[in-house]
Amino acid sequence: MKIIIITPKFFPILSGNAVCTRRIEIGLKKLGHEVLVRTPHQINIKEIKTFLPDVIHGLNAYQSRVVQKLSLELKIPYIITLTGSDYEECLIDSVKYEKGLDKDGVKEITLNVMKGASYLVVYNHETMKRLLSLYPKFDNKMKIIAKGVPIIDHGNYSFREENFIDTHDFVFSLVSGIRPVKNNFCPIDSLGLLRKKYEKIVLTLVGPVADEEYDKELREKIKGLDWIRYVGGIPIENMRSVFLESDVILNCSHFEGESNAVIEAMYYGRPLLASKVNGNIPLIEDGVTGLLFEPENGDLFSKKAQDMIVDGAFREQLGKNAMEKSLQFINIHEPENYENLYLLSMN
CATH class of the missing domain: 3.40.50.2000 (Glycogen Phosphorylase B;)
Structure with missing residues (x-):
């Protein structure tokens, strides 16, 4: 055919x-x-x-x-x-x-x-x-x-090394295209406040530009914030390293059909902090296979982000549960x- x-x-x-x-x-x-x-x-x-x-x-x-x-x-x-x-x-x-x-x-x-x-x-x-x-x-x-099944490529790319991220830094990675519906601004202020208490926080923004005007605003917002890495779009063969070398994967979208990044994070056993929207709810059980927050609720985002930072065993269990769940729906x-x-x- x-x-x-x-x-x-x-x-x-x-x-x-x-x-x-x-x-x-x-x-x-x-x-x-x-x-x-x-x-x-x-x-x-x-x-x-x-x-x-x-x-x-x-x-x-x-x-x-x-x-x-x-x-x-x-x-x-x-x-x-x-x-x-x-x-x-x-x-x-x-x-x-x-x-x-x-x-x-x-x-x-x-x-x-x-x-x-x-x-x-x-x-x-x-x-x-x-x-x-x-x-x-x-x-x-x-x-x-x-x-x-996600496309798996075992390249030699090291996400942390390429983006000057220390091994002791705590990395939140927002993996999504840069456009309004992906709500890329969402984690910046909340994690910025948390960083006063947890100075090892690093936020990475990983994804291609889909809206030039929005991207300009985003770059202006993060100007001078050296704890944020604007990574942009990267080849698919390097994405495995992004997931495995991040401590928490973020999804902050106002809506989702069904996010590849969420599915791939679960497949690789990574803890997720994701917006409580239609496309994410069927995949993520709050507190079991990840954590959910309302996209406009910055306080709830901060609380759940802090829960991720302070409890490594909890993060590990979320990731393990997510991996098991992904094998059921992939x-x-x-x-x-x-x-x-x-x-x-x-x-």
């Missing part, structure tokens, strides 16, 4: 969609399929017609909406994986998503792409239930395919699940 995957971002840019696409691509190729990956800006219709795909797979209904046009031109079906911002921002909250396009226009485009898809994929039951309560007409085409059959869905859509 020949599959073309359309994704908003792809390597070398490291983003959630890029990581998911790469994982799916690797899995499908192992099954013997030919896979062509392109972003919407890389679409070359001549190249695609030469490739002769059997099916199109789009990640994010709004950002990869070009799949609908391709489907009509090539006369082949498409499926959509709903990744988070496409339903949270475009459908549920209906906030402005793109300059010059109002929220009603964004919502209409997103729904139209979803209507044209043979199947819609979500990552978990909670998301399916939530979406179908609002859009029951998609019941017959919505399927659950949980995320697969989907070892992700490539086969997509393969079956492609075949169904073609029939």
